[in-house]
Amino acid sequence: xxxxxxxxxxxxxxxxxxxxxxxxxxxxxxxxxxxxxxxxxxxxxxxxxxxxxxxxxxxxxxxxxxxxxxxxxxxxxxxxxxxxxxxxxxxxxxxxxxxxxxxxxxxxxxxxxxxxxxxxxxxxxxxxxxxxxxxxxxxxxxxxxxxxxxxxxxxxxxxxxxxxxxxxxxxxxxxxxxxxxxxxxxxxxxxxxxxxxxxxxxxxxxxxxxxxxxxxxxxxxxxxxxxxxxxxxxxxxxxxxxxxxxxx
Amino acid sequence: xxxxxxxxxxxxxxxxxxxxxxxxxxxxxxxxxxxxxxxxxxxxxxxxxxxxxxxxxxxxxxxxxxxxxxxxxxxxxxxxxxxxxxxxxxxxxxxxxxxxxxxxxxxxxxxxxxxxxxxxxxxxxxxxxxxxxxxxxxxxxxxxxxxxxxxxxxxxxxxxxxxxxxxxxxxxxxxxxxxxxxxxxxxxxxxxxxxxxxxxxxxxxxxxxxxxxxxxxxxxxxxxxxxxxxxxxxxxxxxxxxxxxxxx
Amino acid sequence: xxxxxxxxxxxxxxxxxxxxxxxxxxxxxxxxxxxxxxxxxxxxxxxxxxxxxxxxxxxxxxxxxxxxxxxxxxxxxxxxxxxxxxxxxxxxxxxxxxxxxxxxxxxxxxxxxxxxxxxxxxxxxxxxxxxxxxxxxxxxxxxxxxxxxxxxxxxxxxxxxxxxxxxxxxxxxxxxxxxxxxxxxxxxxxxxxxxxxxxxxxxxxxxxxxxxxxxxxxxxxxxxxxxxxxxxxxxxxxxxxxxxxxxx
Amino acid sequence: xxxxxxxxxxxxxxxxxxxxxxxxxxxxxxxxxxxxxxxxxxxxxxxxxxxxxxxxxxxxxxxxxxxxxxxxxxxxxxxxxxxxxxxxxxxxxxxxxxxxxxxxxxxxxxxxxxxxxxxxxxxxxxxxxxxxxxxxxxxxxxxxxxxxxxxxxxxxxxxxxxxxxxxxxxxxxxxxxxxxxxxxxxxxxxxxxxxxxxxxxxxxxxxxxxxxxxxxxxxxxxxxxxxxxxxxxxxxxxxxxxxxxxxx
Numbered sequence: 002x003x004x005x006x007x008x009x010x011x012x013x014x015x016x017x018x019x020x021x022x023x024x025x026x027x028x029x030x031x032x033x034x035x036x037x038x039x040x041x042x043x044x045x046x047x048x049x050x051x052x053x054x055x056x057x058x059x060x061x062x063x064x065x066x067x068x069x070x071x072x073x074x075x076x077x078x079x080x081x082x083x084x085x086x087x088x089x090x091x092x093x094x095x096x097x098x099x100x101x102x103x104x105x106x107x108x109x110x111x112x113x114x115x116x117x118x119x120x121x122x123x124x125x126x127x128x129x130x131x132x133x134x135x136x137x138x139x140x141x142x143x144x145x146x147x148x149x150x151x152x153x154x155x156x157x158x159x160x161x162x163x164x165x166x167x168x169x170x171x172x173x174x175x176x177x178x179x180x181x182x183x184x185x186x187x188x189x190x191x192x193x194x195x196x197x198x199x200x201x202x203x204x205x206x207x208x209x210x211x212x213x214x215x216x217x218x219x220x221x222x223x224x225x226x227x228x229x230x231x232x233x234x235x236x237x238x239x240x241x242x243x244x245x246x247x248x249x
Numbered sequence: 250x251x252x253x254x255x256x257x258x259x260x261x262x263x264x265x266x267x268x269x270x271x272x273x274x275x276x277x278x279x280x281x282x283x284x285x286x287x288x289x290x291x292x293x294x295x296x297x298x299x300x301x302x303x304x305x306x307x308x309x310x311x312x313x314x315x316x317x318x319x320x321x322x323x324x325x326x327x328x329x330x331x332x333x334x335x336x337x338x339x340x341x342x343x344x345x346x347x348x349x350x351x352x353x354x355x356x357x358x359x360x361x362x363x364x365x366x367x368x369x370x371x372x373x374x375x376x377x378x379x380x381x382x383x384x385x386x387x388x389x390x391x392x393x394x395x396x397x398x399x400x401x402x403x404x405x406x407x408x409x410x411x412x413x414x415x416x417x418x419x420x421x422x423x424x425x426x427x428x429x430x431x432x433x434x435x436x437x438x439x440x441x442x443x444x445x446x447x448x449x450x451x452x453x454x455x456x457x458x459x460x461x462x463x464x465x466x467x468x469x470x471x472x473x474x475x476x477x478x479x480x481x482x483x484x485x486x487x488x489x490x491x492x493x494x495x496x497x
Numbered sequence: 498x499x500x501x502x503x504x505x506x507x508x509x510x511x512x513x514x515x516x517x518x519x520x521x522x523x524x525x526x527x528x529x530x531x532x533x534x535x536x537x538x539x540x541x542x543x544x545x546x547x548x549x550x551x552x553x554x555x556x557x558x559x560x561x562x563x564x565x566x567x568x569x570x571x572x573x574x575x576x577x578x579x580x581x582x583x584x585x586x587x588x589x590x591x592x593x594x595x596x597x598x599x600x601x602x603x604x605x606x607x608x609x610x611x612x613x614x615x616x617x618x619x620x621x622x623x624x625x626x627x628x629x630x631x632x633x634x635x636x637x638x639x640x641x642x643x644x645x646x647x648x649x650x651x652x653x654x655x656x657x658x659x660x661x662x663x664x665x666x667x668x669x670x671x672x673x674x675x676x677x678x679x680x681x682x683x684x685x686x687x688x689x690x691x692x693x694x695x696x697x698x699x700x701x702x703x704x705x706x707x708x709x710x711x712x713x714x715x716x717x718x719x720x721x722x723x724x725x726x727x728x729x730x731x732x733x734x735x736x737x738x739x740x741x742x743x744x745x
Numbered sequence: 746x747x748x749x750x751x752x753x754x755x756x757x758x759x760x761x762x763x764x765x766x767x768x769x770x771x772x773x774x775x776x777x778x779x780x781x782x783x784x785x786x787x788x789x790x791x792x793x794x795x796x797x798x799x800x801x802x803x804x805x806x807x808x809x810x811x812x813x814x815x816x817x818x819x820x821x822x823x824x825x826x827x828x829x830x831x832x833x834x835x836x837x838x839x840x841x842x843x844x845x846x847x848x849x850x851x852x853x854x855x856x857x858x859x860x861x862x863x864x865x866x867x868x869x870x871x872x873x874x875x876x877x878x879x880x881x882x883x884x885x886x887x888x889x890x891x892x893x894x895x896x897x898x899x900x901x902x903x904x905x906x907x908x909x910x911x912x913x914x915x916x917x918x919x920x921x922x923x924x925x926x927x928x929x930x931x932x933x934x935x936x937x938x939x940x941x942x943x944x945x946x947x948x949x950x951x952x953x954x955x956x957x958x959x960x961x962x963x964x965x966x967x968x969x970x971x972x973x974x975x976x977x978x979x980x981x982x983x984x985x986x987x988x989x990x991x992x993x
Binding site for chain 3: 753755757758759760788790801803804806807808824826827828829830831833834835836837857858860927928929939942943946953954955958959961962963964966967968969973975985987990992993
């Protein structure tokens with residue numbers, strides 16, 4: 002393997018994401034000599050100086066987002082991204098428009114999915130755009146185009162398969178989204194507050210959208226060993242997802 | 250458009266999936282003359298004899314599964330499929346093994362995702378395999394291989410990225426799954442009953458898996474117009490998803 | 498036991514509520530000769546003509562509400578009543594004001610609790626008041642006073658321990674409620690729609706209330722025999738409860 | 746008011762529970778001169794030396810449990826207590842048996858409800874019994890009898906209206922509970938783990954119980970001001986409640 006590549010080192014209870022480079026990686030489980038990685042392949046093992054063994058694997062997009070990407074508060078969670086993919090039925094060759102980019106998590110996740118297509122993501126905030134750019138670079142994905150502009154002023158793309166909005170005042174973008182979508186294309190709006198949902202649905206109802214549906218999903222993690230029960234404390238709410246499909 | 254193609258005809262309140270063929274399609278909204286479709290393109294309109302207007306769009310995989318595929322009871326729902334994709338971070342070029350096929354919904358959904366990869370799905374029940382075969386054919390996807398055999402007797406594939414089990418006695422397949430997975434690959438088991446979860450986790454704990462996690466997710470649909478509130482009646486439970494990642 | 502008394506006849510799988518009177522009770526499990534009941538005591542048995550055995554027990558308030566009372570749509574459910582009692586900490590000697598009465602379920606439930614106190618319930622709708630009156634009579638409780646008047650015009654009672662509002666435009670009663678409550682007394686508003694919650698909380702914030710809290714509770718029933726899991730279909734939502742405590 | 750009485754001092758954002766005694770109460774909001782309280786009545790005001798105003802109110806049982814009682818880990822929560830009262834329909838004159846007492850919260854809560862009846866509570870652990878005794882004394886309730894003995898060895902009471910079990914191995918008490926209950930009386934078992942629920946239901950099925958029902962309830966708190974949404978983090982699980990009614 003080459004310098005500059007990113008690898009995931011996993012053990013039963015812990016894993017580390019690292020770039021292959023000269024030097025050492027200091028961890029709670031001991032020190033890795035990163036030079037060793039150059040002689041290894043995926044699936045092979047490496048030990049820390051404390052003799053703890055790790056397997057070298059190719060990181061996937063979730064590993065990179067979780068362990069390496071810069072985060073902003075209030076990022077959309079995987080459970081919500083999963084619903085967007087599952088409900089809209091988009092395909093690997095779809096064209097997706099996304100705003101606001103924020104840290105870029107949703108754009109990156111969707112771009113990993115539409116490998117034969119493209120994600121265009123709009124972010125007006127310069128600071129956020131900078132963070133997103135770094136995260137996109139980390140992801141290694143080349144089918145994301147980041148536009149530092151305000152989507153409220155219009156959407157350049159036409160014939161879009163999916164538009165995802167995770168931003169304040171999303172209701173003001175519904176008209177632009179309607180125009181940019183192709184017939185049968187989906188709009189998905191993520192809203193942390195119910196007042197936002199109400200405003201968004203009101204605008205959606207003015208256009209020729211079908212299949213308008215608002216959902217929330219709650220994921221409960223369970224502990225199973227030594228007695229099965231849901232974990233006591235957890236995340237009760239992230240946001241609502243509103244789906245609508247352009248008729249044409 | 251050609252005879253034999255499948256199209257979706259959508260209006261604000263209803264949509265129909267149909268093959269392009271000679272003859273008529275009788276619906277609650279009037280009669281379509283299907284011959285007309287041959288002269289049209291996606292995005293164009295067609296009217297029933299009652300003058301109700303529909304837009305012609307290319308159906309996606311969800312349209313086909315929902316409107317055309319044969320169903321068996323207890324199929325896994327899109328919300329759960331979404332979580333599998335989102336949590337495991339699989340990519341369009343992944344190799345997936347799935348069992349039991351059942352109606353084939355999960356295999357089809359995953360195959361739509363791994364367009365550059367492959368889904369191999371095992372079903373020992375002849376009747377189910379027949380239904381799944383028809384559904385796979387309907388989907389138009391060519392990267393699904395259906396094996397009519399019992400996965401309890403072993404998994405032929407090696408170096409698998411994701412194995413999904415939605416079957417009774419899934420705990421008896423954990424050993425085979427462990428062998429077939431590549432290091433860093435994911436096992437996901439869908440279990441309607443908590444006793445199944447407990448058995449599965451017990452077997453998983455015997456192998457060198459990391460990131461063992463069991464979750465359930467509850468999706469609540471909301472009504473927004475004329476007062477916002479969750480719909481009164483809904484689906485309280487489908488099944489648990491248990492995730493585990495092979496160390497190696 | 499005397500004619501006119503109400504008894505509950507229970508078996509493992511079914512139970513019947515009946516008045517003791519001359520004549521027969523026809524049920525799916527056979528015919529009861531009600532005259533027999535006069536010679537029996539609570540805890541004794543009675544058989545139908547099909548030899549199915551039932552035990553005679555004294556019905557409690559839930560039995561009477563469930564099996565005998567007239568219902569209106571949208572009644573508050575026991576789970577929500579339970580929270581009102583548990584969170585406000587009212588006592589058997591409390592004075593409670595309730596509006597609108599509707600079918601009287603909430604008033605009856607609370608009156609069963611405040612046996613040494615009193616529930617005054619306001620209902621402006623004549624038809625509802627008539628139904629509530631019958632249900633109150635059925636309950637046998639004598640500490641409920643039903644007032645057929647509009648609570649929006651004011652609350653006659655002073656120094657109230659608990660005021661429960663389950664009615665449209667409840668936000669217009671907050672001012673009256675504040676005046677009627679004693680310092681440390683609780684206001685609880687039940688709202689099926691979130692817009693109602695928002696309006697109510699806005700009014701509450703204008704007054705000197707503490708401990709303002711809005712909650713929803715979801716009860717899931719489980720099946721345990723032959724595999725443990727939540728029942729598939731159930732009630733996803735009833736209403737929100739907003740609590741507020743008058744400072745003074 | 747007299748020395749030794751307990752009062753609650755409430756303001757919009759905070760409240761303090763204190764005994765009336767000589768001396769001062771130091772708080773984050775300033776110092777109260779407790780002597781002043783002797784000249785005051787409920788509903789009157791008192792100020793700290795920082796001029797912050799509080800209203801003097803009579804504390805209810807929830808105030809005392811929340812602010813003064815000694816806690817053990819894993820106490821049953823008010824939401825679950827509310828369901829017990831609401832589903833079983835017990836009355837103020839009911840006889841209740843409870844085990845294990847733990848910190849006594851459930852016994853105290855139920856005793857506040859059955860003011861004209863009695864709660865007998867069993868605790869075999871000496872240390873817990875001591876804590877419960879102090880909490881019962883604090884509550885001021887005189888209708889609770891604490892027995893420091895093991896309920897697995899039998900229940901002394903007969904003709905019981907409600908038996909609540911919140912203890913390990915509760916399945917071993919089902920037989921005793923069945924005998925002690927009167928026909929039509931209710932058994933309620935609180936179980937943090939699903940394996941416990943399964944064991945308990947198995948034992949219940951061996952006896953002549955009707956209305957066997959297991960539920961869990963999830964309470965979500967909402968924030969309403971400045972945007973309405975459920976609070977992000979919260980309690981996902983406490984325990985299951987299993988209800989069963991003795992036929993006879």
